[in-house]
Amino acid sequence: TGLVTVDPGFTNTASCESSxxxxxxxxxxxxxxxxxxxxxxxxSSFLEVAYLLIHGALPDAAALDAFVERVNRHTFVHEDFxxxxxxxxxxxxxxxxxxSAINALSTFYPESLDPRDPETVELATVLLxxxxxxxxxxxxxxxxxxxxxxxxxxxxxxxxxxxxTFATPYQQYEADPVVVDxxxxxxxxxxxxxxxxSTSTVRVVGSSNANLYASVxxxxxxxxxxxxxxxxxxxxxxxxxxxxxxxxxxxxxxKVKNKEDGVRLMGFGHRVYKSYDPRAAIxxxxxxxxxxxxxxxxxxxDIALRLEEIALNDDYFVERKLYPNVDFYxxxxxxxxxxxxxxxxxxxxxxxxxxxxxxxxxxxxxPQTKIGRPRQIYTGxxxxxxxxxxxx
Ligand code: CMC
Numbered sequence: 001t002g003l004v005t006v007d008p009g010f011t012n013t014a015s016c017e018s019s020x021x022x023x024x025x026x027x028x029x030x031x032x033x034x035x036x037x038x039x040x041x042x043x044s045s046f047l048e049v050a051y052l053l054i055h056g057a058l059p060d061a062a063a064l065d066a067f068v069e070r071v072n073r074h075t076f077v078h079e080d081f082x083x084x085x086x087x088x089x090x091x092x093x094x095x096x097x098x099x100s101a102i103n104a105l106s107t108f109y110p111e112s113l114d115p116r117d118p119e120t121v122e123l124a125t126v127l128l129x130x131x132x133x134x135x136x137x138x139x140x141x142x143x144x145x146x147x148x149x150x151x152x153x154x155x156x157x158x159x160x161x162x163x164x165t166f167a168t169p170y171q172q173y174e175a176d177p178v179v180v181d182x183x184x185x186x187x188x189x190x191x192x193x194x195x196x197x198s199t200s201t202v203r204v205v206g207s208s209n210a211n212l213y214a215s216v217x218x219x220x221x222x223x224x225x226x227x228x229x230x231x232x233x234x235x236x237x238x239x240x241x242x243x244x245x246x247x248x249x250x251x252x253x254x255k256v257k258n259k260e261d262g263v264r265l266m267g268f269g270h271r272v273y274k275s276y277d278p279r280a281a282i283x284x285x286x287x288x289x290x291x292x293x294x295x296x297x298x299x300x301x302d303i304a305l306r307l308e309e310i311a312l313n314d315d316y317f318v319e320r321k322l323y324p325n326v327d328f329y330x331x332x333x334x335x336x337x338x339x340x341x342x343x344x345x346x347x348x349x350x351x352x353x354x355x356x357x358x359x360x361x362x363x364x365x366x367p368q369t370k371i372g373r374p375r376q377i378y379t380g381x382x383x384x385x386x387x388x389x390x391x392x
Contacts, residue, residue, distance in 0.1 A: 003375050011271070014195075016203065016366065020053060020358050021194040025272035030279065032192055033057070041282050046187040047071060047157050050129060050354035053192050054361065067126075068157070074130035075151035075160070078108050082148055085138050094139035094346045095224040101135045102128070103217035113211040115364050124212045125357050133157065136350045137164035140343055158184045161350075166338055178293045179337050182286055186330060189279045190348050192355025196271075198222035198229065202356045203363045204372035212360055219356045220349050226266070229352075231327035232344040235267040236335065239300040242307075249306050257316045265311060267328030269320070279326040287329040296336045304329060 007013045022031045030037040033052050040049055051059045051067050059067060084104060088097045105127065106113055112124040138148050141164075149164045158180050167173035193199070201222040206215035223229035242252050255263045270277055291298055308324055311317040331344050339347065363369050 003377055006377055009271075010200075015200060015372070016195070016363065017368065018194060018359070018362060019056070020362060021192045021355070023194055023272050025270070025274050028273060028275040028278050028281075030193075037189065037278055038282065041185050041188050044188060045157075046184050046191070046351075047129070049188045049191050050357075053354045053358040054125060070126050071130045071157065072151075072153050074127050075134050075153075077131055077134050081105075081108055082138070085135070085142060085148070088142070090142055090145065093224075094143065094342050095220065095230070095349070097139055097142075098132075098135060098346050098349060099217045099220040099224070102132065102213055102220055105131055106211055106213040113213075115206070115209055115211060121212065121361060121364070125361070128212065128216060128357060129353060132350055132353050133161050134164065136343075136346050137161055139346055140165045140339065143340065143342065156180070158187070162337075176294070178290060182290045182333060183337065185286060186283070186333065186347070187351040189282060189326060190351025190355075192352070192358060195359075196228065197225070198352065199356060199359050202360050206360045206363055207369060207372040212357065215360050216353070216356050219352075223349055223352065224345060229327070229345045229348040231266050231325070232331045232334075232348060233341045235304075235327055236300070236331040236341045236344065238266045239303050239332075242303050243299060247303065249303065249310065253307070253310055253314070257314075265307065265317075265322070268311060268317070268324055269322040270325045273323065273325065274321040276323045277325045280324040280328055283326060283329045283333070284324070287333050290333050291336050294336050298332060298336065300335075301329075301332050304332065 020033065022034070023029065032040060032049065033056060035052070035058075040052075044052075047068050048059065048064055051064065081101075081104070085097070085101060088100070109124070109127055112120055112127055114120045134151060141148055147169055149167060149169060151164065152160050155163065159175050162175040162179060162183065163173045166175075195203075198219040202215045202219040205218040206212070226234040238252075242249060245251070252263075253265070255261075256265045287301060291301060308328070311322065311324075317323075327348075330348075331341065334344050334347060335341070
């Protein structure tokens, strides 16, 4: 058919034009809609960034208030949905539950499914931002065997998420402002990252005119892999393993460099960044601040710092331009906040939700969009005749 190029992993294929997120991997630059990630992390809030990514511009005060209010009002889930959440095994991985739950949302909100009607799409957008927050808190509480709490409109998005996750019923709960700020910042840092594996998945699924929930649920599944979002959970497992082996960091690094059993330094390396991931730089600073403010001295942070120091001065990592990525230090912060490792990747998904939605909407509105349908170069048998089973 005249096809000559295979591009495994699409390292050199642009799948779309996009005006949402800009990355310069050599210079370590990340911008959402032109705004540097450092400024947004420092000065903005998660829902404002969600608005920016989805609508293309920062909202004025009235538009932001209206958006926040609309999201807040939709944070309740249907009572049957709470029952549905209770049907999964309690110790089942929360990423599997999250993907199923998001997929199931389409059955509860059938009025929000038409990808071609802008008002319907806006409704689905708000529902997803609102319900995913509630669902994520329920993932934690179900694992802990604790009762599911109802949202409280009077609180902020992150503040109320922490209350719903960690509060004891019928007791006053005040989230630590340091934790609220840190989590808000982490969600902003995860909010979009152009055509990564999960976002490309969302776009490809959506290109068949599948609805937003179906597309995003597929993205959650793509994110769950340890090479992608699952890396934050894998980093903590790696640090814990090193801690259990009497802190033998050097033996571990030798294993990585010899590629023994495919062991990798999790939380390191990136397809696009060939210098320090700007998100990791912000997270590293935040990890130090949050851990000391919470008074949680974690030996695992010392191990992580030591691993980074070795890697940044080792030929193996330097030659391959492997630096810490966003997942390297996040788990330490989530752990200090009280989340179990299985919850780390759902938190990534909660943060990435605005990006998936913005990219899906851009795809739907792009006149260039066609159904995603890559080609192949066939390497199998040429034509041969069928042989009945008795004669084989
Ligand atoms: N530890 C050890 N060696 C590595 C690592 C690592 N973390 N990452 C890449 N390499 C080596 C790899 O073995 C290869 O070596 P060689 O040239 O000798 O064959 C070289 O570096 C290039 O690696 P690659 O696998 O071809 O690079 P890629 O762009 O296909 O993969 C990656 C990118 C992120 C999947 C990979 O770096 C990796 O597996 N990292 C660990 C998992 C991780 O932290 N993922 C999170 C990514 S960032 C946020 C997110 O998406 O969630």
